Amino acid sequence: MSSPVFIGSRIYRGSVYGPRHPLSIQRVPAVTDLARTLGWLPQVRYRTSPRAKPVALTGFHSRAYVEALKTAEAAQEVNEEVRVRHGLGTLSNPVFPEMYRRPATAVGGGLLAAELVRDGGIVHNPGGGQHHGLPDAAAGFCFLNEPVLTMRRLLDMGLQRVAYVDIDAHHCDGVELAFDGSERVRMISVHEARRWPFTGALEDRAGGASFNLPVARGFNDTEFDFVLRDMILPAVETFRPDAIFLQCGADALAEDPLARLGLSNRSHVAAVRALRPLAPRMIVSGGGGYNPWTVARCWTAVWGEIAGEEAPDRLPPEAESVLRALVWHRKGQPEEALFTTLLDTPRVGAISGDLRADVSRLQDRLKQVV
Template identity: 55%
Template sequence: MDLARALGWLPPERFRSSPRAKPAALTAWHTPGYVAALERAEAQQVVDDATRARHGLGTTSNPVFPEMYRRPATGVGGVMLAAQILAAGGVVHVPGGGTHHAFPDRANGFCYLNDPAFAILALRAQGARRVAYVDIDAHHCDGVEHGFRDDSDTLLVSVHEADRWPRTGAITDRGLGNVFNLPVPRGFHDDDMALVRDRLILPAVAAFRPDAIVLQAGSDGVLEDPQSRMALSNNAHLGVLNGLRPLASRLMLLGGGGYNPWAVGRCWTRLWGALARQDAPDRLPSDAQAVLRGLRWERRGGGRAVEPAEDWVTTLADPWRGGTPGDGVVASLGELAGRLRAWV
């Protein structure tokens, strides 16, 4: 948000503060017992063994921290507000959303509440019967698939790194036929994603004819991110967003994974710029550079601060990172093509 404001892309009239979802609202997808346990863990800042075993709280992947209930509940409130804003059509960016690993009764993978699930439910409550959910995070959207794999009014398309945690999202997963998973190999690059976009993502969404689209645009697939071995630039994310935008009257863009703060900030700001009809400058103005130069990142718990590459603080658009589409990607697309034709 600071970077978008420094570029003049986020005037006050285009910004809304997210409300915090109330516990009763959260039980539309999460169990009452889990919501109560999450509230209690935040208040007490400790969990007992029974809660840890039952709900996955207080683990290495789902640690206790001061706003462990309030922060994700605000993410859910954000998608609920976004759905209301989109009732008459349009686009909304909810960068604080995208926590796609949480399950109804337990936390999972740093995700405590599943706001993408609430995005789908909230859009439906606002009259969007058919919702297409597209996820390009490096990690598979296991929680969302769990909730909607057997919902014929929801299309699920996930592009994620193969053999990467949580090691779900096999290409053979079908649900009711509305689940299309594409695990991709390490080194997956921009030309690979362009091929996947044109042969899988856009044809599937167009054939589904959704009333609304939710795009989870996790930035952890970019080359600089430490949590994947993919080799994308933020051009890949922009290409998917631009391709999806005309396919429904309502589009909700979420954040998601991303562990290099410069890559995250540049990617999501660029996506917001696209929604706001703004082009990335060749070189960032000084105020925008100052935002990026002010970031600090110490990897692995307090080590030496990472020094950003110069283009991480002077540019918004990454260079194109392409090449010949990999044989594995082409073969997987071929495998899904038959299913897609039959499904259409």
């Protein structure tokens, strides 16, 4: 089994969707720099992400859409027909200088991750996780659907079953669409109820492939531990997957501006730790996350768990400097702990009766499909 690998790229450094877009922040570069200053990312564990070729992208996306995306990047504009058909040039999915190369690099990282875990192992691809991308259109800041293309590569390599676990605050509608009715991919999504894209209801089954758990605002670490133990882990373990793909979106953290959940980054670390023994292969991607400090700390903590490193109680000065150098177009500064520590204080609380009831319903469903 290979040692853990971190996949990154220079293309993320300085690349933003626009000055006031939620993805105006630096995410992968901050994680890379923070991990390096902690001594957790020696060159032997780092791989540069290739850019996926257009033909690889058509494993899920239409040729017309891939060509439209490439053309839009080259021209730095789109016409109304392309905007309406392909969702390009919108407020969510704007025209920007790397609008094709950046997502194609994220997909390339996912495809490389699949190759790296062929014989076993674990890989972190923080630039991946774009779970809203549709076959013929961009959606929800996602120009290409990296998780779908990565999991299809795993299946094409001969793996029989892949478990997809998504703890992003937003439902993974593009992934669910791609594997509707599949007996080879089991999808488990925990996401905020009544949050865009307004899919992923508890009753949604997607042909039996999906287990959706919409959770209420304020969803806390105690509730996450309960869901992890009583729903996520049994759903994965009974599937006996050859590989696990964990979409580790950081927008479920309490400080994120685009959701209203209340997790600490300890829940993300706990998910990696609990899932890792359940399959010989694991890929951990990024995803949502729109507060620069919480994203950088979360995905670095996740990498630390993957790499077998122990988080310090207080960050060394070099690591603290990485966090203090981050900028955000929103006013105000974060609390001091977001500069000086890596792991959040646990955010514990009561487990709601509604959550217990919903998990019980999913447990009943799981018994029917095992």
